[in-house]
Amino acid sequence: MSTGRRVTRKPDCPVETGSQVAIEFEGRQLPARAGEPLAAALLAAGVQVFGRSLKYHRPRGPYCLQGHCSGCLMRVDGIPNVRTCQTAVRAGMVVERQRGWPSASFDAFRALDWLSGQGIDHHSMFTSSAATNRLAARFVRRLSGFGELPAGEPRPPAPVERWQRQVVVVGGGAAGLQAARELHRRGVRSTLFERQEVAGGRLLDGSDSAGGDGQGSWARLAELHRQLEGSENLELLPGTTVVAVYPGDRLQVVAVQERRTLVVEAERLLLACGDYEQVRLFEGSDLPGVFAVRAFDRLFYLHGVIPGEPVVLCGDSPRLLRLAGDLVAAGVEVAALVSGATRPPLPAGEGAFPLVPGRLPVRASGGRWIERLEIAPAPSEPADGLFDCGCLVSEYPPAPAYELAHHAGCRVDFDSACGFRVVVDDGGRTSNAAVFAAGHCTGAMSLEQALEAGRRAATGMAESLSGGSGRED
Amino acid sequence: MGKVIVCRCEDVTLEDLRQAFAAGHRDLESLKRFTGLSTGFCQGKCCAAHAGRFLAELRGGDDMVCDPTRTRPLLHPTPAACFAAIASGEAPDQEDA
Numbered sequence: 202m203s204t205g206r207r208v209t210r211k212p213d214c215p216v217e218t219g220s221q222v223a224i225e226f227e228g229r230q231l232p233a234r235a236g237e238p239l240a241a242a243l244l245a246a247g248v249q250v251f252g253r254s255l256k257y258h259r260p261r262g263p264y265c266l267q268g269h270c271s272g273c274l275m276r277v278d279g280i281p282n283v284r285t286c287q288t289a290v291r292a293g294m295v296v297e298r299q300r301g302w303p304s305a306s307f308d309a310f311r312a313l314d315w316l317s318g319q320g321i322d323h324h325s326m327f328t329s330s331a332a333t334n335r336l337a338a339r340f341v342r343r344l345s346g347f348g349e350l351p352a353g354e355p356r357p358p359a360p361v362e363r364w365q366r367q368v369v370v371v372g373g374g375a376a377g378l379q380a381a382r383e384l385h386r387r388g389v390r391s392t393l394f395e396r397q398e399v400a401g402g403r404l405l406d407g408s409d410s411a412g413g414d415g416q417g418s419w420a421r422l423a424e425l426h427r428q429l430e431g432s433e434n435l436e437l438l439p440g441t442t443v444v445a446v447y448p449g450d451r452l453q454v455v456a457v458q459e460r461r462t463l464v465v466e467a468e469r470l471l472l473a474c475g476d477y478e479q480v481r482l483f484e485g486s487d488l489p490g491v492f493a494v495r496a497f498d499r500l501f502y503l504h505g506v507i508p509g510e511p512v513v514l515c516g517d518s519p520r521l522l523r524l525a526g527d528l529v530a531a532g533v534e535v536a537a538l539v540s541g542a543t544r545p546p547l548p549a550g551e552g553a554f555p556l557v558p559g560r561l562p563v564r565a566s567g568g569r570w571i572e573r574l575e576i577a578p579a580p581s582e583p584a585d586g587l588f589d590c591g592c593l594v595s596e597y598p599p600a601p602a603y604e605l606a607h608h609a610g611c612r613v614d615f616d617s618a619c620g621f622r623v624v625v626d627d628g629g630r631t632s633n634a635a636v637f638a639a640g641h642c643t644g645a646m647s648l649e650q651a652l653e654a655g656r657r658a659a660t661g662m663a664e665s666l667s668g669g670s671g672r673e674d
Numbered sequence: 675m676g677k678v679i680v681c682r683c684e685d686v687t688l689e690d691l692r693q694a695f696a697a698g699h700r701d702l703e704s705l706k707r708f709t710g711l712s713t714g715f716c717q718g719k720c721c722a723a724h725a726g727r728f729l730a731e732l733r734g735g736d737d738m739v740c741d742p743t744r745t746r747p748l749l750h751p752t753p754a755a756c757f758a759a760i761a762s763g764e765a766p767d768q769e770d771a
Contacts (some may be wrong), residue, residue: 255714256685268750271683271715282715282751319677319689324708358758427730445747454749462756475720477719482688487679564676600723607745617730620723 202572202591204247208531210505210618215405215419218505222292233290237504240266240273244500244508249489249570251275251285253300255345256321257314260305260491260569265478266496266642268396272489275299279352289398299348306569310344342518360639361462366392366436368439368662369454369467371443371605374402375641375648377473378425379655379660385434387663394441394456400426402475403641403648406495407502418648446608458624458653469635469662472623473655476599476641479620481515481581485565486595494521494596501528509591511536513574516596524594536588538592539576560586565593581637601642609636617644629658630665637662681721682727683714691728696759702729706743718743 210216219235232240240263243251250260251273263273268287276297277283285296301308313321327337368384370377373395384391399405404422415639429435440458441660447453452470456463478493480486490509492500494516500506511534514521525538535554543559560576563584567573571593575584600620603613611631612624621640625631631638639658640651678688686709694708702725705711711725712718722742729739 254679254682254685257690257761259677259679259685261682265720269716269719273721274715314677319675320687322690322693356753356755359756423716434718442750442752443750444752447747457752457756462760464760479720479723482678482724484676484678487682566676598723600719602719603742604745604749607742608749615726615730615736617727617736620726621742635722 202589204249204570204591205244205506205508206510207245207505208507208533210500210502211407211527213417213419214407214503214505216399216503219290222290224290225293225295227297233359235292236289238266238286239275239277239288239290239294241500241504241506242290243285244359244371245504245506249509250298250301250305251489252298253305253308253310254487257317258301258308258310259314259487260308260311260489261487264480264492264496266492266499267478268614269477271512274348275500276348276385281351283350300345304412305313325640359457359460359462361464364392364463364465366465366467367666368392368432368469368471369394369452369465370471370473371454371644372396372402372473372475372640373400373437374473374475374640375404375651376403376475376658377402377471377654378404378422378429379652380471380473380639380659381435382425382439383656383659384604384663385429385432387659387668388434389659389663390434390436391471393438394443395437395439396442396453398440400437400439403495403651405503406498443474443605446605446636448609449475452609467635469637469666470609471629471658472631472638472642472660473640473658474605475603476601476619478594478599479597481562481597483563485567485571486562488565488567488571489568489569490571490591491565491593491595493599494524494594495599497525497594501531507533507592509570509590510534511596512588512592513537513539513562513588514594514596515539515541516594518596521594521596532548534591536590551610557586562595565590585604587628598645599641601644603642606631606633606636606638610634611634611638616644625658627657628661629654630661634665680724681709681711681714683716683720686711686721688728689724695729695732699734700729701740702726703743704739705729712743717749761769 223230231246252261261272266286273285297304368391370393401422404418443456445455451466454465513536525581537555563577564575574588574590576586577584598619601622603621606623611633622644630636631637637658639654699705699708
């Protein structure tokens with residue numbers, strides 16, 4: 202079993218390699234590359250425990266690498282609760298872990314986890330008297346607190362700008378970029394907010410192929426960027442996070458940038474905010490070293506980081522086979538590809554790794570990081586296989602990002618195949634006439650379908666703006 | 675048997691959900707209020723779908739899951755400094771901010 206290391210990326214990788222710098226991690230100097238996500242640098246340098254969980258002090262590490270989960274929070278340059286996966290490396294930055302006594306790597310309070318079986322029901326604990334309750338509350342707060350207050354002077358308020366725009370697009374992934382392109386083609390001006398510094402979403406991750414014409418997703422993304430470059434109709438703002446939508450006569454969208462806050466009044470809103478990475482649930486699936494497949498894609502394809510070996514991959518899609526093949530080609534040790542399907546999608550790549558059909562992961566174990574993975578024919582059946590595992594890539598349906606639509610009062614429903622999702626018709630219309638949605642925030646789909654949904658929602662929106670009923674019945 | 679952690683932010687286990695369901699918490703909002711599910715740093719981004727599946731299975735279908743928990747701004751944890759300059763009822767005024 203080995204900890205993180207760097208491997209060579211594909212020659213056409215669109216992310217440039219930053220210069221070699223040093224960062225300070227709890228008094229130690231660690232090597233890193235300027236501009237890469239801090240979490241990737243820490244994993245590459247062999248850091249495994251990023252923090253401790255709130256109640257049972259279980260080890261925590263990043264699993265989504267998308268800025269959504271709480272696994273990668275650290276104190277960076279005196280600021281607590283910084284998402285290290287969303288923070289670019291700068292030379293000399295000072296990084297510390299927040300929770301755990303005496304340290305995050307070895308936390309004595311983990312004993313709570315060992316002793317508590319399947320959980321502690323805290324509802325009636327320490328409630329015998331008000332005094333006991335107050336004492337216990339103080340103790341528990343200290344035990345589970347979210348780090349220390351920031352060092353130094355508080356940050357001054359960010360300037361607020363109020364804008365008026367006809368069309369706001371949220372999310373610059375496949376659906377959002379394609380929608381922006383369609384709006385541009387139809388002569389409709391739009392403003393696109395993308396949370397990451399580089400737009401692309403799934404097109405950027407590197408593992409999805411945009412299908413059909415044999416064109417890779419990086420090439421497809423470059424083409425979309427070329428088509429949009431210099432467009433007078435598109436105001437593309439990367440590094441901008443939309444945090445709220447307020448419905449009303451005119452929608453108000455609140456977007457936050459590093460140095461300013463935008464309150465935007467919009468006539469129409471197109472939500473293409475994607476989804477959140479998930480992993481399959483089983484005993485120990487929260488251990489560090491268990492990664493969602495797109496998180497692993499980003500580490501490997503974009504940043505050339507392998508967080509641990511041997512790698513076990515669990516899932517059914519052909520893309521996982523492609524990933525396994527690429528790992529072997531890069532010299533990474535792959536222990537197995539475990540597929541729940543009884544008939545796997547494609548034959549294994551020249552026997553470079555065992556392909557195990559008809560099995561699901563049921564238990565992960567290890568002290569501070571995953572070390573072993575047990576598999577079984579079904580979650581309820583006894584395990585009949587065991588792998589040494591330094592990193593688990595877990596494919597599971599991502600959960601649509603339905604929240605902004607919910608803010609705007611749009612109808613949301615539940616689908617076991619993905620989770621809560623924005624309800625739309627064929628033209629991307631939601632139950633709020635001013636709000637359209639496309640792509641993975643409306644449910645599970647392929648990359649090709651997301652591109653098409655983006656185009657259709659933009660078409661529907663353009664029609665609704667030109668004064669028609671907006672419906673083509 | 676060890677723990678199956680459904681909500682990583684608040685350490686809510688599958689067993690916690692089972693006990694809450696048995697105690698009568700049969701919709702997501704109620705489960706959330708009883709167990710602390712979805713109330714942590716990620717605000718349910720990593721557990722709401724899992725909890726929905728748990729309810730769908732026990733209640734007999736996706737239609738029975740009903741609504742997600744009430745979503746409120748902010749979608750992502752955001753420094754207070756980003757909002758300190760937005761006074762309530764303040765007239766639109768950007769250039770001199």
